[in-house]
Amino acid sequence: MADRIDLHVHTLASDGSDSPAAVVERAKALGLRALAITDHDTFAGIPEALETGSRLGVEVVPGVELSTMYAGEHVHLLGYYMDENAPELRALMRRAGDERTRRNETMVRRLHDAGYPIDMESLRAEYPGQTMLGRPHVAAYLMRRGYVDSVRGGVVELMGRGKPFYVEREHIPLEDYIRALRAAGGMPVVAHLYQYRYTPEQLETMVTAAAGAGAVGLEGMYSTYTPEQQASVFAMAERYGLLCTGGSDYHGTRKPHIALGTGLGELNVPYALLAALKARAGRTEQRKEI
Ligand SMILES: [Zn+2]
Ligand SMILES: [Zn+2]
Structure with missing residues (x-):
């Protein structure tokens, strides 16, 4: 237990339910040695997590989870471990953010025009400080007013692909984000390999492209992997000379079945995976972040 880590964790800065400080406090209470904050498309939760980690003696790894295509x-x-201010990475993330804003505005306007009591101003007012608004926030807003039964149901039924309020948005290509992360001194790792609708051949093609663009690792341990899937990711990583990381994809009460550190109960990510990542990143062991 003392050696356990979690390298895939969401906070309130994206779609998790715990504040960055609360996540680190929870990690401390569970006896985790390290955790990475990997919010969707934002670094906003990192400073508070680093500060709390250094106070509580929990190693906090600065991270992010980028949406790519x-x-x-x-x-x-x-x-x-990327430099958040690296120009290429910043430019791509800004482009993605602008695109997300455009999509939210279009979606909310269409809902409004169809008679739903929603507009951007009141949506934003309900999530003060939240820079990563998306479909779950819109669905939660409508659920609180009795228009949908659940967040998930609202997203799928109203704003899912092929549904009346679905709005397509442009995504940054996988290889572009990999190159930008590397240019920012960061360590790109492809997340949860079995959540994509790829055939085994397509999955292999994607990993080949990712490795070719400069990815350093694959997420080898993950809450919902079967033992066979975990073994095949480790085997794939070995074939490509990639590292493996591991994490739960904790979202707090937004995904209540996934526990920090232990995932669905069996997850046990050893510190050795982080040690290898740090060695690859040129980070010396036990380096203090603050
Ligand atoms: Zn993900
Ligand atoms: Zn995630």
């Missing part, structure tokens, strides 16, 4: 599929890319 490869061969028509939304692929999530984890990044660790």
Whole structure:
């Protein structure tokens, strides 16, 4: 237990339910040695987590989970230890953010025009400080007013692909984000390999492209992997000379079945995976972040 870590964790800065400080406090209470903050497309939770980690003696790894596109599929890319101010990475993230804003505005306007009591101003007012508004926030807003039964149901039924309020948005290509992360000194790692609608051949093609663009790792341990899937990711990583990371994809009460550190109960990510990542990143062991 003392050696356990979690390298895939969401906070209130994106779609998790715990504040960054609360996540680190929870990690401390569970006896985790390290955790990475990997919010969707934002670094906003990192400073508070680093500060809390240094106070409580929990190693906090600065990270992010970027939404990318490869061969028509939304692929999530984890990044660790990147320089948040690197120009290329900043430019791509800003482009993605602008696109997200445009999509939210179009979606909310269409809902409004169809008679739903929603507009951007009141949506924003309900999530003060939240820079990563998206479909779950819109659905939660409508649920609180009795228009949908659940967040998930609202997203799928109203704003899912093929549904009346679905709005397409442009995504940054996987390889572009990998190159930008590397240019920012970061460590790109392809997340949860079995959540994509790829055939085994397509999955292999995606990993080949990711490795070719400079990815350093694959998420080898993950809450919902079967033992066979975990073994095959480790085997794939070995074939490509990539590292493996591991994490729960904790979202707090937004995904209540996933526990920090232990995932669905069996997850046990050893510190050795982080040690290898740090060695690859040129980070010396036990380096203090603050
Ligand atoms: Zn993801
Ligand atoms: Zn995630």
